[in-house]
Amino acid sequence: MSFLIALPSLASAVVSSSHVLYRTFYPSSINSTSWYSNISPSTYNDSIYQTNTYTSATNAPYGTYDYCTMPHPRADVYQLPAPVANGSVRAELVYLQYIQRHQRRTSYNSLPGGENQAYDCDNVEAFLYASPNGGLPQPQPMHVFGKTYTDPSNPFAANYVKSTCQLPQLTVGGILDGFQHGKDLWSVYGEKLHFLPSVPNSKTWFRSSESVLTQQSAGGVLRGIWPYHTGPVPLHQQPEAVDTTNESFECDRRTTVLSEIENSTEWQSHLEAAAPLFNSLSWASQNESDFTFSFNSFADNFQARLCNGYNLPCNVKNLSQxxxxxxxxxxxxxxxxxxxxxxxxxxxxxxxxxxxxxxxIAEIIQRLQAVQNGNSSIIYEHDFLHDNDIGPIAGALGITALRWPGMGSNIAFELWKVRGGSIYARVLYSGQPMVTIYGTLDWILLPELIGILQPYAPKNIVQICNNVTNS
Structure with missing residues (x-):
């Protein structure tokens, strides 16, 4: 059963300003390098980067930028589109595409100067097995799981931190956060709006990247949505070599453009502003370029520690530093x-x-167009992806200020059909209508939304990636 609002008559599209929009999602000073060197907009005062090992929720006000556990749709704070809520239209939710980053994990980047703390994943069982199709008369496999260890005789492990985790790996906090994330989605789209089916069926579609991180997140979130469902659920993945997510498909132009961006005057100016900070942490980075040409590696290392109950790193040669x-x-x-x-x-x-x-983005457009043309058999698609998927999609939508998409960050495309046949869209970013250069995307005609995205999905992407210029 879909959620139907019976209200007077259709009014023109409006941009909502009724939602509470927390300034930390859209800091106006982010365009200047003074944003990170000035302590006055301290992120720690109005944002969260720290939680305990087993914590799956935050006590911060809803909408706070919480890198460890980003906000998402939740029944107690979810608001209907403004024209629906204020009585201007009669509308039915007909489609939801929900795109999210995986839940929290260990780090990708170990410090070249050494790690004084080892991640512990003995509280996680990472299952690894394959099964024949249910229709085949074969025994079911043993439910084996990966348990990481370091053999003392391994000659390559002398300077490697003796962790019981694969780096990166979903942590127990990430798994618990996934369960809660799914429960909250059901509270909105299942209980409140009566939109989701009682079990996953032919109207639902789930996808992940090739990464185990996203696949394991899917297991937690989907269990939170359907806690009593039995039986397997297909999680679609494209072949890694051509996967359209997670920067997996080959694209030489991408590397070229990124190099040009990071050699620009603006990028070099930001590195100059960051030089004192990088110098103060040279004991950790050993001045390796991965840690001094971008904030990415340090941020990943520090974020993963703080989001899983660990301390910031110390110098292995001087633990007081x-x-x-x-x-x-x-x-x-x-x-x-x-x-x-x-x-x-x-x-x-x-x-x-x-x-x-x-x-x-082209796939997103195709899904939206299928609904517009009445050709979609899917009402709910859920994609489990990465920060480097969430970020560019938000950028393509014209988000006014893009902060690093935190763990579990999410973009929801809701399509609402009004009496008379028009389909309107709204885009939620971590649970609230996204604020963009086009206005707040709380109620926009579907063709207009597609028009915003279209330039970012060129049909000649193969030629672009191969550095082929059309004459």
């Missing part, structure tokens, strides 16, 4: 600046987004 929260805050603000520059403010943001996410 440790990274400080003030340094971490500056690192995080610097990461925000870089994401905003990559996908919003640099002159090549359009081309770069095309080469990173163009094929997947």
């Amino acid at each position: 440790c990274a400080t929260m003030a340094q971490a805050e500056e690192i995080f603000r610097g990461g925000d600046w870089e994401w905003n520059y990559w996908y919003r403010t640099n002159p090549q943001a359009l081309l770069y987004t095309q080469t990173v996410e163009g094929p997947f």
Whole structure:
């Protein structure tokens, strides 16, 4: 049963201003390198980057930028589109595409100067098995799971941190967060709007990237949505070599454009502003370029620690010398600046987004057009992806300021059909209508939304990636 609002008559499309929009989602000063070197907009005062190992929720006000557990649709705070809520239209929710980053994990980037803390994943069982199709008369496999260890005789492990985790790996907090994320989605789209089916069926479609992180997140979130469902659920993935998500498909132009972006005057100026900070952390980075040409590696290392109950790192040769929260805050603000520059403010943001996410944005457009044309058999698609999918999609939508998409960050495309046949869209970013250069995307005709996305999904993307210029 779909959610139907019976109200007087159709009014013209409006942009909502009724939702509470927290300023930390859209900081106006993010375009300047002073954003991360100035302590006055301290991220720690109005944002969260720290939680406990087993915590699956936050006590912060809803809508707070919480890198460890980003806000998402939740029944107690979910609001209907403004024209529906204020009585201007009669509308029915007919389609939902929900795109999210995986839940929290260990780090990708270990410090070249050494790690004084090892991640512990003995509280996680990462299952690894395959099964013949249910129709085949074969025994079911043993439910084996991966348990990471380091053999003391391994000659390559002498300087490697003795962790019981694969890096990266979903942590127990990430798994628990996934359950809660799914429960909250059901509270909105299942209980409140009566939109989701009682079990996954032919009207639902689930997809992940090739990464185990996204696949494991899917298991947690979908269990939260359907806690009593039995039986397997297909999670669709494209072949890794041509996957349209997670920058998996080959694209030489992407590398070229990124190099041009990161050699621009603006990028070099931001590195100059960051030099004192990087110098103060040289004991951790050993001045390796991965840690000094971008905030990405330091931010990843610090974020993963703080989001899973660990401390900031210390110098393995001098344990009294440790990274400080003030340094971490500056690192995080610097990461925000870089994401905003990559996908919003640099002159090549359009081309770069095309080469990173163009094929997947094209898939989003195709899904939306299928609903518009009455050709969609799917009412609910859920895509489990990465920050480097969420970021470019948000950039393509014209988000006014793009901070680093945190763990579990999400974009929801809701399509509402009004009496008379027109379909309107709204886009929620981490649970609230996205604020963009086009206005707040709370109620927009579907063709207009498609028009916003269309330039980022060129039909000649293969030629663009191969550096072929059409005459």
